[in-house]
Amino acid sequence: MKYILMMNCPKTGYDTFGAWPKKDIQAHIAFMHGFNKALREEGVLVYAEGLADPKQAKLVRAGKDGVPITDGVFPEAKEYLAGYWIVDVEGPEQAYAIAARASAAPGPGGAPANIPIEVRQVMSAAPAEWQ
Amino acid sequence: MAVTLPDAHSEHLLRELAPQVLGAMIRRFRDFAAVEDAVQEALIAATVQWPREGVSDNPRGWLIQVASRRMTDHLRSEAARRRRETAAVRECIAIDSEPEQDDTLILLFMCCHSALTPSSAIALTLRAMGGLTTAEIANAFLVPEATMAQRISRSKQSIKASGVPFRLPTDQERAERLRAVLHVLYLIFNEGYTSSVGPQLQRLELSREAIRLTRMVHSLLPDDGEVAGLLALMLLTDARRAARTGADGELIPLTKQDRTLWDRKEIAEGIALVSAALSKGSIGAYQLQAAIAAVHDEAARAEDTDWPQILALYDLLKRMSDNPMVTLNHAVAAAMVHGPSAGLELLTALDADGRLTGHHRLDAVRAHLLEMAGDHQAAIAHYQTAASRATSLPERNYLITQAARLREQPS
Numbered sequence: 001m002k003y004i005l006m007m008n009c010p011k012t013g014y015d016t017f018g019a020w021p022k023k024d025i026q027a028h029i030a031f032m033h034g035f036n037k038a039l040r041e042e043g044v045l046v047y048a049e050g051l052a053d054p055k056q057a058k059l060v061r062a063g064k065d066g067v068p069i070t071d072g073v074f075p076e077a078k079e080y081l082a083g084y085w086i087v088d089v090e091g092p093e094q095a096y097a098i099a100a101r102a103s104a105a106p107g108p109g110g111a112p113a114n115i116p117i118e119v120r121q122v123m124s125a126a127p128a129e130w131q
Numbered sequence: 132m133a134v135t136l137p138d139a140h141s142e143h144l145l146r147e148l149a150p151q152v153l154g155a156m157i158r159r160f161r162d163f164a165a166v167e168d169a170v171q172e173a174l175i176a177a178t179v180q181w182p183r184e185g186v187s188d189n190p191r192g193w194l195i196q197v198a199s200r201r202m203t204d205h206l207r208s209e210a211a212r213r214r215r216e217t218a219a220v221r222e223c224i225a226i227d228s229e230p231e232q233d234d235t236l237i238l239l240f241m242c243c244h245s246a247l248t249p250s251s252a253i254a255l256t257l258r259a260m261g262g263l264t265t266a267e268i269a270n271a272f273l274v275p276e277a278t279m280a281q282r283i284s285r286s287k288q289s290i291k292a293s294g295v296p297f298r299l300p301t302d303q304e305r306a307e308r309l310r311a312v313l314h315v316l317y318l319i320f321n322e323g324y325t326s327s328v329g330p331q332l333q334r335l336e337l338s339r340e341a342i343r344l345t346r347m348v349h350s351l352l353p354d355d356g357e358v359a360g361l362l363a364l365m366l367l368t369d370a371r372r373a374a375r376t377g378a379d380g381e382l383i384p385l386t387k388q389d390r391t392l393w394d395r396k397e398i399a400e401g402i403a404l405v406s407a408a409l410s411k412g413s414i415g416a417y418q419l420q421a422a423i424a425a426v427h428d429e430a431a432r433a434e435d436t437d438w439p440q441i442l443a444l445y446d447l448l449k450r451m452s453d454n455p456m457v458t459l460n461h462a463v464a465a466a467m468v469h470g471p472s473a474g475l476e477l478l479t480a481l482d483a484d485g486r487l488t489g490h491h492r493l494d495a496v497r498a499h500l501l502e503m504a505g506d507h508q509a510a511i512a513h514y515q516t517a518a519s520r521a522t523s524l525p526e527r528n529y530l531i532t533q534a535a536r537l538r539e540q541p542s
Contacts, residue, residue: 001522002273043251043282046274088274090248124273125522126321127382127529128492 002046002088002122003095005102007115008079014053020108027106028113035102039087044098046086054080086122095119141181144190145174146343149261152194154234157241158297160202163287167259169205173198236351237299239344240308243315246293247286252315253322254279255286262340271323271337309352313361313417316345320365324372338369349404359408360418366401367424370394382529386433398428419448438467455486459496471504491520495530502537511537 009017017025032050039045057080063069085102089095099117107113152173156166173194187193242256257268269279300308323337345362352358374388405421423444430436445461458481466474478497487493498513514534521527 040275040278041281041285043254043278043285045278088250088272088278090250121522123522123524123527125526126324127523127526 001091002086002124003092004120004122005085005087005095005099006118006120007082007084007102008118009054009082009115011054011074011078011080013080013082014055024106024108024110027110031105035105036085039085039098044087044089044094046088048083048085050083051081054082092119092121095121141178141186144186145177146261147347148191148194149174150235150238150259151191152198153259153261154238154297155191155195156198156202157238158234159199160206161297163291164284165205166198166202167287169198169201170194172201233299235347237297239312239348240300241290241295241297242286243308243312244290244293244295245311246289246295249315249318251282251286251289252311253319254282255290256315256344257319257337257340258283260340260344262343263336267336271334309355309357312348313345313357316341316348317361317365317417319344320368324368338365338372341365342369354411356408356411356413357415357417359404360415360421363401363405363408363421364417364424366397366404367421367428370397370401370428376525380525381532382525384529385427388433390431390433393428398425401425401428414447414451416448416452419444419451423448436467438464442468455481455484456492458484459487459492462500463496466500466503471500474500475504489520491517491522491526491530494520498530498533507537507540 017028020028036045036048039048057074058070058072059074061069061071085098087095087098089098096119099119103115103117104112105115107115149170153167153170156170157163160166176197177190177194181187181190238259239256242259243252247255254268254272257263258265263271265280265283266276268283269276272279299305320338320341323334323339323341342362342365345358345365349355349358349362370393371385371388373394374390374392375383377383401421402425405418405425408418409422423441426437426441426444442461442464445457445464448457449461458477462474462477462481465477475497478493478500481487481493494513494517498510498517501507501510501513511534514530514537518527518530518534521530
């Protein structure tokens with residue numbers, strides 16, 4: 001079964017990350033590369049992406065005749081998706097274990113950042129027979 | 132086998148021979164991964180050579196010989212590197228003629244070994260038994276090919292590390308090992324039996340492959356009632372494929388299906404298989420499930436369904452297996468025979484049992500029975516709870532539509 005593992009951050013999260021010491025930034029990036037490679041080798045990785053800085057995010061609605069209306073005003077408290085993994089695993093416990101590994105990505109000073117990871121099941125299960 | 136095959140006959144022959152040759156090669160050389168490469172090369176050689184020069188009189192022997200030559204080359208270069216040439220090559224010179232049926236069966240037992248997780252066993256079985264390429268398997272499960280290739284390669288390593296000998300299981304372990312094989316084949320079939328998720332053709336391939344492999348096991352073990360039962364169950368279920376989903380992939384429940392779309396040939400074959408198996412006496416869970424499917428398939432209209440017979444079969448099945456899903460279906464059958472309150476009463480036992488707590492099927496069945504009992508408000512609530520717990524998009528859509536239908540229906 002498939003799960004999406006979502007790493008969220010506040011709007012200023014990317015600035016905070018960018019202000020880390022160089023070696024910590026490099027360690028974090030190296031961790032993510034290694035983590036994705038490991039997931040592929042374990043035969044569980046379906047897809048992984050990192051998203052651009054939330055400051056570039058736009059809210060889009062359809063205006064008259066479907067013309068897009070963009071808007072950059074978001075509520076202050078909003079958390080942004082920074083990146084996600086989709087994994088194909090045997091069950092929820094395995095998904096949680098992978099999420100914990102992602103959460104332990106190194107932060108400032110190399111200590112685990114303990115980033116919260118939201119785990120949601122993808123609705124890709126096979127439907128059963130209905131009477 | 133990412134090659135164009137000359138014709139359907141050749142392709143069929145190669146599919147049949149692939150697991151036999153792979154089995155024979157593993158028996159001889161033991162190294163699953165290296166042997167598989169050699170077998171792939173032999174199969175490719177066959178697709179090039181046979182159309183030009185004709186199929187060899189002994190195609191299996193020909194493939195084993197070519198694969199062995201490749202393997203010997205491989206071992207020689209390996210051995211030269213590691214200075215172990217003599218011992219390694221000596222081991223692989225003799226080409227014997229072991230019974231090919233055994234090799235196919237042993238290979239299948241290996242692929243479905245309990246050392247593997249279900250998804251690993253599924254992937255390895257599909258790959259090793261000659262039916263599908265890694266790309267096809269990856270497509271069917273909607274994962275990248277590289278990920279699937281790693282999963283298969285790790286499965287082979289697990290098999291190697293577990294030290295399973297290449298031989299048929301002993302009499303003591305046989306029943307359990309066969310149960311594991313049948314379970315993997317059943318899972319493959321189920322994965323494929325959903326035309327509404329993923330690319331339809333690839334999913335269809337999974338069901339076809341499951342049926343092909345089960346048919347093969349049945350021809351090797353014709354006296355095993357459960358193998359026959361599983362094959363019958365697959366055919367009797369697959370027969371309803373065309374009627375099971377609507378134009379937009381929406382689920383159509385059994386009672387609403389257009390039964391003229393059911394595949395009569397598959398139904399006839401399934402019924403013949405399960406009848407023959409049941410008459411032999413050793414009744415098992417797959418045979419009973421097939422018998423239930425047969426009763427459904429025999430009804431020309433939903434209202435003609437012989438529910439008392441289905442209920443009797445579920446009674447037997449429940450005594451045989453401690454599976455809460457069986458109890459759930461038993462409750463539906465009881466409601467159809469004795470009325471909804473009889474079914475709802477059986478669901479109370481499931482609440483106490485606890486294994487289905489939080490499972491959407493328990494809420495969905497309760498909703499259905501409450502609707503039968505005329506309690507629409509409670510039915511709506513349970514349809515909605517079921518929808519919130521569903522992990523399949525078509526099922527979720529089906530359940531919220533049921534709730535909406537009841538809300539808008541004048542009571």
